[in-house]
Amino acid sequence: MATTHIKRSTSASRLVNYAEKRAVKKDGLNLDIQYAKSEFKQVRDVYGNPGKTQAYASRIAFSPLEFNPQDFHDQATVLAVAKEVYAKAYPNQQVALYEHADTDSLHVHAVIGAINLATGQKMHGNWHQYRDHLVQVTDQVCQEQGLMVTQPDPNRHEKRSMAEIKLRAKQQPTWKDQIRQAVDHTMQNPLIRDFQAFQADLKQQAVKAWERGKNLTYQLLGTNYKSRGTKLGIDYEKETIFNELASRQTQSRTNQQPERAIKATVDSSRTNFNRTTELSRHPNSVSGNSQNVSRSTTATNRTNRSTGQSTISDNLKQLRQQQRQLTGPIKTDLAGFLRRFSKADQPDQPRKSNRAQTNSSRARPKQPTPQPTQQPSEPDHSRDNGPNR
Known part of the structure; x- marks a missing residue:
């Protein structure tokens, strides 16, 4: 089982100095490992592509369950496997390999030149892409060599050096x-x-x-x-x-919506109650009218209850109407006779008084004749009391 790592560097010589000091074995790809620093510099000068990134530092570490750091045979095997990995991953790059055995696991440091020897261009991309590519190649080579393939832990949430x-x-x-x-x-x-x-x-x-x-x-x-x-x-x-x-913000908005709806309902109910109270005190309010409507409704109900007596009242009205028709001509003749009799009994008055009365009647302003008010259809008893003057 092998783990990999890669990151860019602004100095290839510094990487070589660090890896070369502790190396128990070393090897190179597309360069002479004894002159690694000078050959890295020579390629940069030839292609005229200095830039800031000169190389990439990479590392492959193998499990102590498979290889013993102090075993020389295991050291040779690990270096050969690492060289095959980098040869497949970066066939056109300069790669200097340095094997270390100073920890519990054998691991190989690789210094990868940034310039592609076939195109003269630098490696383009980010270290995530480089690492994914290196992991795929490493797993493939380990599987071919009969070694354990690294299985990423889905529950691992921390990265530690x-x-x-x-x-x-x-x-x-x-x-x-x-x-x-x-x-x-x-x-x-x-x-x-x-x-x-x-x-x-x-x-x-x-x-x-x-x-x-x-x-x-x-x-x-x-x-x-x-x-x-x-x-x-x-x-x-x-x-x-x-x-x-973002999830917390969404959940907060969702929780606030029912609270706002409840608050709005309570506020509206309080407002409506206050308005109803104020309007009920006004004489023209809807509540007062509703009371009138209720009273009229009660009266209507009472009328409906008395529908059984409508037949008797209708008969009385018809009887009274017949009486008025019979007594009408008699009252008319009697009234005319009484008028003529009263005129004959009145003495003659002097003309001056008649003129004064005439002038006074002219001087008086005309008063509007009062309109008779409609009375319910009841029998007219005034005609029975005598003539009208």
Whole structure:
């Protein structure tokens, strides 16, 4: 089982100096391993492509369950397997291989030249692509050689270097552990729902966090210790943090909608109650009218209850009408006779009084004749009392 790693470097010579000191075995691909630094420089000068990136530092580590670091046969086997891996992964690159046996597992450091010998162009892409490509080739070669293929742990959320693993074995915390603990403590707070609140809470724990491209970078305040989230683990990467914060915001909006609806219902009911109370005090209010309507409804019900007596009232009305028809001509003749009789009995008055009365009648303003009010259809008893004057 082999694990791989790769990252870019601005100095190929520095990588060679570090790897060459501890090497128990070394080999090269497309270069002479004894003159690795000079040949790297010669290729850069020939192709005229200096730039900042000169090489890529890579490493392949093998499990101690398969190879013994102190066994010379295992050392040779591991170096041969590593050379085959890099020959398939980067056939047109300069690669210097240095095998180390100073840890519990045999591992090989590789210095990969950035310039492609076939095209003269530098390697283009990012280290994620390079690492995925190197992992695929390594698994293929290990399977062909009968070695165990590395199975990624889906539950592994933290990435630790060998130095961190050793410190953890000694139960000594590292500065990366301090950052992890601070982030864990912040994300346990359900009120942290945006990145600004996330930054503010971390700052109270002496950790600074900011966006850097597609990643998050964390730094212990007052120190130069800083690390990207991709090196701390999956739980500390930008995508994981931002997805969790967005999920909390969505859940918060969903929870607030029923509360707002209940509050609006309560407020509207209170408003309607207050309006009803105020309107009921007004004489022209709907409530007063509703009382009138209820009274009229009650009267109508009473009328409906008395429908059984309608037949008797109709008969009485017909009888009274017949009486008026019979007594009408008699009353008319009697009234005319009485008028003529009263005129004959009245004495003559002098003309002056008649003129005065005439003038006074002219002087008086004309008063509007009162309109007779409609009375219910009851029998007219006034005609029975005598003539009208």
